[in-house]
Amino acid sequence: MRRKIAAGNWKMNGTGADIAMLTHLAQRHSDPSVDILICPPATLIERAARAVEGSSIRIGGQDCHAAESGAHTGDIAAPMLRDAGAGAVIVGHSERRHDHRETDGIVRAKAEAALTSGLATIICVGETLAEREAGTTLDVIGGQMASSLPDTLDGSATMLAYEPIWAIGTGRVPDAAQIAEVHAFMRNRLRERFGQETAEAMRLLYGGSVKGANAAEIFAIPNVDGALVGGASLAADDFSPIIAALEAAR
Numbered sequence: 001m002r003r004k005i006a007a008g009n010w011k012m013n014g015t016g017a018d019i020a021m022l023t024h025l026a027q028r029h030s031d032p033s034v035d036i037l038i039c040p041p042a043t044l045i046e047r048a049a050r051a052v053e054g055s056s057i058r059i060g061g062q063d064c065h066a067a068e069s070g071a072h073t074g075d076i077a078a079p080m081l082r083d084a085g086a087g088a089v090i091v092g093h094s095e096r097r098h099d100h101r102e103t104d105g106i107v108r109a110k111a112e113a114a115l116t117s118g119l120a121t122i123i124c125v126g127e128t129l130a131e132r133e134a135g136t137t138l139d140v141i142g143g144q145m146a147s148s149l150p151d152t153l154d155g156s157a158t159m160l161a162y163e164p165i166w167a168i169g170t171g172r173v174p175d176a177a178q179i180a181e182v183h184a185f186m187r188n189r190l191r192e193r194f195g196q197e198t199a200e201a202m203r204l205l206y207g208g209s210v211k212g213a214n215a216a217e218i219f220a221i222p223n224v225d226g227a228l229v230g231g232a233s234l235a236a237d238d239f240s241p242i243i244a245a246l247e248a249a250r
């Protein structure tokens with residue numbers, strides 16, 4: 001049975017003052033029946049990890065470099081994230097793919113580095129609005145999966161996040177049938193490539209305008225094992241109802 005996960009991606013938001021949010025969240029969810037992960041900006045990882053010590057909240061990075069160390073100004077290696085207190089990392093977010101021109105090959109190398117370092121790894125895929133409207137969504141997702149996922153992976157340490165780009169930060173969410181179709185497709189593709197055991201162990205997250213108000217409906221969709229939440233993960237009052245909806249969906 002896959003344990004559900006509510007993952008928050010703070011993106012380029014947050015300063016030291018926002019660490020208090022984590023303490024509130026930890027108090028509200030002292031014994032959660034789902035995993036809770038917060039990925040703050042790199043500047044806050046160490047402080048965040050210290051703030052949630054002894055609680056069930058885990059801290060993750062938003063990106064890592066494919067190399068273990070070296071001359072890569074401004075980048076952060078997976079072992080550095082571990083050292084700072086992170087237990088997970090997101091790779092291949094559409095904002096990284098777009099802003100930093102990260103290709104599937106780069107995402108795959110990052111995922112390999114993250115998994116090798118012992119970080120739980122969330123690999124993101126998702127189509128643009130033009131691709132959705134052209135009817136090529138499954139081709140796009142299939143292609144991203146084929147080229148962004150490492151050939152060998154630990155299903156329990158690897159998560160796949162479906163994030164339609166047109167739903168990120170827009171308030172626009174695919175309908176339940178659209179999410180169900182993509183998630184079933186992803187599970188099947190995983191089964192074909194990695195076998196039943198790995199495919200069943202991998203958690204599939206949905207991301208894109210998840211809020212307290214739509215969380216229950218999204219979590220009722222088959223093959224949705226949790227969410228990758230942006231805007232609504234910044235405040236405990238917004239993220240908490242999403243965690244509660246996920247717990248109720250078990």
Ligand SMILES: O=C[C@H](O)COP(=O)(O)O
Pocket residue numbers: 009093163167168169170207208209210228229230231232
């Ligand atoms: O990583 C999170 C996603 O990009 C979703 O962001 P959002 O919840 O603000 O739409």
